[in-house]
Amino acid sequence: MKAEKVETLGRQWIGGEWLEHRNGAVFSSVNPANGNILGHAADADVRQVQSAIDAARHTFDTTQWSSSPRLRAQVLLRFAANIAARADGLARLLTAENGKPLAVAQAEIRNCISELEYYAGLTRQIAGRSLQTSPGVHSLLQREASGVAAVITPWNAPAILLVRSLAPALAAGCTVVVKGARQTALVHTAMMECLAAVDELPHGVVNSFSESGHAGAQTLVRSPSVDVLAYTGSTSVGRQIMADGAQTLKRLCLELGGKAPCIVFGDVDVRATATSVARAATALAGQLCTAASRVLVDVRIADAFRDALTESLDSIVVGDGFDPATQMGPLIDHASCERMERLCDEASHYGDVLLPVRRPPGQDERGAFLRPGLIAVQDLSAPGAGEEVFGPLLNFETFTDAQDAIHRANFHPFGLAASVWSRDVGHAQAVAQRVRAGTVWINTHNVVLPEVEMGGLRDSGFGLQHGVDGLDLFLQTRHIYREDAA
Template sequence: MALRPASSSELLIDGKLVTGNGGTFDVMNPATEEVLGQAADATADDMDAAIAAARRAFDATDWSRDHAFRARCLRQLRDALLAHADEFRELTVAEVGCPAFLTSGPQFEGPVTDLGYFADLAENHEWTKDLGLAKPMGLKNTREVRSEGVGVVGAITPWNFPHQINFAKIGPALAAGCTVVLKPAPDTPWCAALVGKVIAEETDFPPGVINIVTSSDHSLGAQLSTDPRVDLVSFTGSTATGRKVMASAAETLKKVFLELGGKSAFIVLDDADLASACSMAAFNVVTHAGQGCAITTRLLVPREKLEEATALTRDAMSGFAAGDPTDPGTICGPLISAAQRQRVESYIELAKSEGGTIEVGGGRPADKSAGFFVEPTLISGLDNSARVAQEEIFGPVLVIIAHDGDDDAIRIANDSPYGLSGAVWGTDPDRINKVVNGVRTGTMGINGGIWYAADVPFGGYKQSGIGREMGVAGFEEYLESKAVATPA
């Protein structure tokens, strides 16, 4: 099968690859600004058909009860996608603009391989738990609790890590026995649509179990949120949009999973290896041009070491020039679109107006005549009340802020509407543990520790979201519990 479309992709609805009623829309390479081809542009009618197919597949087939079959289909999909790995890597770098090295990790290979983890959960989960004999109101009963898929899942995903986020929803939802309608971001439709092609042509997924609807129309996501046939909405994106999803879903009292924004703190204690910490902070924020919700974008350093830390971070960021994402050595690629570049540039100008100093970067690379590139940028001279320290920028922009000891660092880290991720560097285990316990955030890395894995739950505190994705906790988001009693 030739995977990459010659000109356009198709929707996957009810087991068939179909064209969208809205025609097509352009797919652009953010590194070159060239049009790669077209994606199927679905309408509300297409989304209606996809929801109907998912509802029918859940209600009228054995999909939700055949755990072994679901596991087999997930492993089929994993193996088929890996067989097309080279094509998917090329496609992902071209469409997402992500550095090529990331396709061996979270931009493709990692989340595809993780489908095996969710297949294992489908096989090994305790679907029926025996609670034994009891005498409620003096009457003998045997009781059990059954786990069942919640039903039809509407999955709405962003463009920054499309494979990782798509499969973090598809994998556990299908493993749990749900059926799915996936609405991917219009900036990266091919990454999802070509998965649909593999599903239709190389796996045994029954019609309607998984539907993939690409569209330039953002209102189709709202359609998933309001349609009474959808039982759960799983959304990853901005906090502002997450609020709208939650409000829309309230009309039909759907379950809602939200993975939203972040403004995570990288805390450096006074006993840390300062050079290593600053180098890692710089690497984190420039990776994939800073387009990650869990990237640490506030660097908190001891006040007495602020000048040294600023110099070390400036030097490190100077070595990570924005470059061609197809180059194996590139860490910082382009932003996804002209609109996103404008957003990042507006925050850099805002930092200047607030009295900040641009230590390095701050503009577009002089050697790039095309592509949505912004130089890795370090901002100093501001405190945590500045808007660039409080708001999610989603670009390669790091704000360095002084703290006055461990307690102050915890205070500053928590002085944010978000609580998604974080990091701490130091040598004293007790002090490190105090920071980890004190910062209200869903994940923390210690001295470069990597928490991302299929079995680790991911999600945030406060306005960073509701619920967890990945791990057993993420799998259980897609389950309902049914208590059953029988007279003994």
């Protein structure tokens, strides 16, 4: 099945209006499977971004949006319903613009609906508490919206990573300015169209733009009118956001890089676990901060597991996301392919290349296709060993006992996700408790639920997404004290 031609324009949505760019500047959206131009997106300038901030500030300060939980719940449910009505077209656009297999894109759209419905339910349950500390003395602790929120989204899962921050921001009563990723600006616009079609949404509650550069994002980070900011992306950019945001003491939630280890003990079903790890390493072509990046294997089963893992990775079907047989689509661009090839080549100087990444034969050469690879670098201090991969290249390591496995898992500064694999669930639980990662899965990998919080440690950032605590960034607590008249 081939992708149909998409003729569309990414637009800015500011103050309740769709805006064409005044100077006509646009950038192209490209299908990574064949290099074809899918459409164009209006390139926002700083003036438009400032208009978006001003609209959000004005709406927050002058309307009753933040004190209308039933309205907010209704908006979230209508947003979810509009996505459901356009689900097929959204998924197909996501596959065309991002490259992921259509079934994966369809699951992402379903997850957006689930997340919105979850936060719609929480919206009407936000409550503070009151205390009487002594006769006639009362304290009211009130949970209320933080103000104007900025959300900066990445391209690898542009629909769900938009919703997971936008939904709690709206549930809390914030107004929002969103920057969509350049690579998936058309998907971002389509998602915003689903929200803009909600008649009950007041103008200026949500404002949206995309840009080819970074000036608009810097404006969001530095603006004193933006109270909180949620960012998903690289650790290096996260550090810069922290530095720039410090000037206005902005509250932040940063989900940054990852280098997720899979700890495999000697009692597992070797072939079944190797297949699962291979899938965990190639999810979204490895372009996922929680994707398996390292596999740490009990030395007693190392040879058998290495062979099974090599076979599993080599059997992954790489192709166009619209082909039902495809298990892994293209990378986002050719530069990412070249980076994977470089990392694989560099690994050969410090270890073994068990399965080199390579361009698959028979695919459109204009597409950013790359077969997954497996390297074996045992030295934790080797150059590049602690670098985030963000692609389908997995490192094979061995350990002698649980203490050695934990040491290896915690050696690098990332701490977003990990997994432990063993038939002895009690032992796996004990090991998971000692792995320094925000999420540790047991006998699975890459399971994310709307109801369950997720966040990083150390170089993987801070703050929580999903779940009840996902509201915390967008809420503040105020104390109102009262003494009764004598």
